[in-house]
Amino acid sequence: MPQSVDVRLDHITKRFHEVVAVDDLSLEVERGEFFSMLGPSGCGKTTTLRMIGGFEEATSGTIYLGDADVTGQPPFKRDVNTVFQNYALFPHLSVFENVAFGLRRRKVAASEIVTQVGAMLELVELPGYEARKPSQLSGGQQQRVALARALINRPRVLLLDEPLGALDLKLRKQMQLELKRIQTEVGITFIYVTHDQEEAMTMSDRIAVMRAGRIEQLGNPEELYERPRTAFVAGFLGVSNLLEGDVAGGDGSLVTVKLHDGTLLRAPADGAATTGPVRIGVRPEKLRVDARAEAGASNGLNALSGTVLDASYIGVSTQYLVQTAEGHRLTVYAQNLDTAGAGELLAGGQHVQLTWKPQHTFVISGTAEHVAGDPHLTEEGESA
């Protein structure tokens, strides 16, 4: 049985003068889902959210909430509520009146309002703050009031526009868990916009990675991380090592890719191209460094030999930069399982062999897209 769909975007395009902010985007968000739109600034994620909320009008395309076409409707007629990036709490109203605002507009009885506001402040763990003004609250508390103010209306969909962006790291982590708890508790569909990949990974059921007004890849966090289909996704979610080659053949579940220096590597065949130039990638934590340079590819592992350029001891792991004979640089995160400390690091200049399981490899069709694929240029999008 198909899930019921809460939000459906059908070929939505938004142009600001000559600039295309959202480009022919189609999307379905299911009921009760925690759905994130993730991407760098300017990718169109906030514009998309604002079109769902009714603050921007789509240049073309249709927006459905449930079965109803709401494309031309103003925000106050849509059954969605928004948590704004800067909270947008009404400074002249108390916490109580802020939270009660939506109920008052819908002519809910006064006694009912008191009960509901009380319960909502309980949910966001701010009971007793009714009389305060927003200016008397900390950033985290304002965030909770903004959430309560939107949630109390029990909208079909809650839209959140980088709601944790203004909080410090520790509070942000705490609020991530809190948001997820609240979402599970109230069972309302959340559409969450963020540029923080870790935030999206932590909370989301599904993530749409966006770039230049389009969805680059849509899937659950694990799919996106383990099986990125483009270099941009591979680079935006975590760090990845990409190597260029050509598909040389396949045997059922695995394809063989021949690198330009002749090395043969194997990767899962699912989905990706089966001929022509490709790039294959592997995450730094999947790589094993072996000091015996010619240990050989045993047990069907992929293997590459190279030279250690740099080693940094981070405590929980050690980060190596290894250069292959072909000149590719690979980042490796080695768990410090057996080492006793920084003294046992592999030294720069040492010949090593990198091995990893073919299942941990992903294939990206086509060739270079260097900027997007370079993990060092997209690392700012993640937090430590």
Add this chain to the structure above:
Amino acid sequence: MTAAPAAATRRPGLGARLANLVLPVFTGLLLLFLFSPIGVMIAFSFNDPAGRQNITWQGFTVRNYFDLWGRSQITTPMINSLLIATVSTVVATTFGTMIGLALTRFAFRGRWIMNMLIFIPITAPEIILGASLLTLWVSLGVERGFLTILAAHIMFNISFVVVTVRARLAGMNQSLEEAGMDLYADGRTTFWKITFPIIFPGILSAALLAFALSIDDYVITLFSAGHTLTFPLWVFGVSRLGIPPEVNVLGTLIFLTAFAFIGVQLWGQRRQGRAAPITLVGR
């Protein structure tokens, strides 16, 4: 212990002590310079002069405060001034607020020009504005009097209101209005429940400023007045013969009223915990 107070008891040199006095003395002199005319005005409102001249102290009386209300040559200009100030403030504040909203919230053809034009009554010399108005009244064949003064005051007050309200609006986070719309308030409700309360301190500042500008305007008023007298015109007229103590009395009352307004506003700001200063330039 005897060693400890040594540093404390060592007295600073004479030069240093004199230097410490410079700022307080200078400040005191400046305040004296600023406020002594007001002090003199208040003091002489209680003077009991022999003739028309109220320039030497003759003796204390409060009679001046009771005498003037029955004398129509004094009360009529004062009532004219208060009426013109009140009406021009209400009209200019209403329309000025609407113009300010239009200029900050909507993009329309000619907005840029409008933004420029609105500054002209503020920046142009009063004498020029007054003279141009006179030309206008004469060429239109309008008889000068109460209504022409009122029109002139509304004209210059609107500019000050627009600029003040616009500054307040520019400082207002626009997503507040979006939040109102998001929470089921239509445009009208959002304005009255969100925008208006938030910009109200700015509107109030603008209104007070407009009232103050109107009640003591002389130059522009003179050109539009005809035979109608306002308080400043009357004061200027009688001052050529000698200033009677009634001028001081009315001056003192206006001063006290203004003082009370400032007090109320400061109290309001303190209560709200945020400043709503009278700002003339947009941010």
